[in-house]
Amino acid sequence: MKIKLCKNYPKKNKLVKKLTLNYPSAEIKVKSCIGMCKYCKLMPTAIIDGKKVKKKSIKKFIKALHVK
Secondary structure (H helix, E strand, O other): OEEEEEOOOOOHHHHHHHHHHHOOOOEEEEEOOOOOHHHHOOOOEEEEOOEEEEOOOHHHHHHHHHHO
């Protein structure tokens, strides 16, 4: 799984930590821009295997990835 995160999310370090715990084999990269500027500063956003994903909280974000 390839995960690209935006560097502008204020809690990006916490998000990266939780993602590495839940998905140790995932390739996680923090980029300067992922093209979701309206949401990056407000909520966890990422591009996961080419699809844009955004959720209101880190917990919901992780839970949405478990479903996929």
